[in-house]
Amino acid sequence: MSEPIASLSTVTKSFGDFVAVDDLSLDVRPGEVLGLVGPNGAGKTTTVRMLCGLLPPTSGTVSIAGHSVTDEPMAARRALGYVPDGAPMYPNLSPRQHLMLVGRLHGLTDAEAKAEGERLMGHLDLGDRIDDPVGTFSRGMRQKTALACAILPRPTLLVLDEPLSGLDAPSASMLKAVLRGWADRGGAVLYTSHLLDVVERVCDRVAVLAKSKLVTVGALSDLRAKSGSDGTLEEVFRALTATEDPEAKAKALLG
Numbered sequence: 001m002s003e004p005i006a007s008l009s010t011v012t013k014s015f016g017d018f019v020a021v022d023d024l025s026l027d028v029r030p031g032e033v034l035g036l037v038g039p040n041g042a043g044k045t046t047t048v049r050m051l052c053g054l055l056p057p058t059s060g061t062v063s064i065a066g067h068s069v070t071d072e073p074m075a076a077r078r079a080l081g082y083v084p085d086g087a088p089m090y091p092n093l094s095p096r097q098h099l100m101l102v103g104r105l106h107g108l109t110d111a112e113a114k115a116e117g118e119r120l121m122g123h124l125d126l127g128d129r130i131d132d133p134v135g136t137f138s139r140g141m142r143q144k145t146a147l148a149c150a151i152l153p154r155p156t157l158l159v160l161d162e163p164l165s166g167l168d169a170p171s172a173s174m175l176k177a178v179l180r181g182w183a184d185r186g187g188a189v190l191y192t193s194h195l196l197d198v199v200e201r202v203c204d205r206v207a208v209l210a211k212s213k214l215v216t217v218g219a220l221s222d223l224r225a226k227s228g229s230d231g232t233l234e235e236v237f238r239a240l241t242a243t244e245d246p247e248a249k250a251k252a253l254l255g
């Protein structure tokens with residue numbers, strides 16, 4: 001099997017006495033969209049932040065494209081495009097300024113970043129807003145700008161944390177096709193989401209985290225076999241994470 005594009009190896013992250021990610025080993029393989037799912041507080045964002053070099057692991061190692069995220073952060077970052085949840089950006093800067101910054105960080109010339117940035121923003125229906133401050137943008141517009149910044153340098157690995165939130169239906173459909181196309185062209189995608197129907201349709205493999213630990217990782221058929229459920233990813237997820245029936249919970253909540 002070919003070398004993984006990204007690896008977390010026996011990674012643990014503690015905040016004081018609390019272990020947020022416990023002894024996690026996970027590979028992202030070339031050509032795949034890997035889904036990362038789990039209940040609220042399971043440790044998904046903490047895992048993604050460690051993978052992207054934004055949070056140092058307490059123990060274990062993380063690498064992207066063969067480069068240690070802690071020892072060779074610049075080389076690892078050059079292989080990575082990251083769209084964080086909520087896409088925090090510099091409010092006073094325009095998409096063009098963000099794209100130029102990203103371009104410089106990744107060794108593109110300003111002319112290359114300008115041309116490619118304009119092309120991407122045009123396809124994202126934001127060509128006419130490329131010089132406006134992102135602080136004036138809607139959530140979905142910021143999300144699209146963050147996506148353009150992430151894919152501008154054509155990274156080997158795309159990491160997206162809940163990327164569909166805020167996108168309108170056509171934009172969400174386009175993004176799903178982009179993820180699939182990215183992987184089909186030899187890149188890799190780590191995709192974190194609570195939208196299990198989308199994860200089921202887009203991802204080749206799914207990693208299930210619960211209570212800081214990896215419950216299992218595999219294709220939906222593997223997860224079905226492991227859970228003993230023959231149903232949708234949502235049903236498999238409930239079985240694997242021992243989540244209560246939502247209807248019963250809603251009844252209890254309403255009293």
Ligand SMILES: Nc1ncnc2c1ncn2[C@@H]1O[C@H](COP(=O)(O)OP(=O)(O)OP(=O)(O)O)[C@@H](O)[C@H]1O
Nearest residue numbers: 015018019020038039040041042043044045046047
């Ligand atoms: N900086 C921090 N300090 C203390 N605890 C933290 C910190 N960051 C995360 N945690 C804790 O780690 C656990 C995992 O959080 P994380 O954000 O990774 O979960 P998640 O799976 O992304 O959840 P959600 O689906 O709700 O976004 C939570 O209990 C959270 O309170």
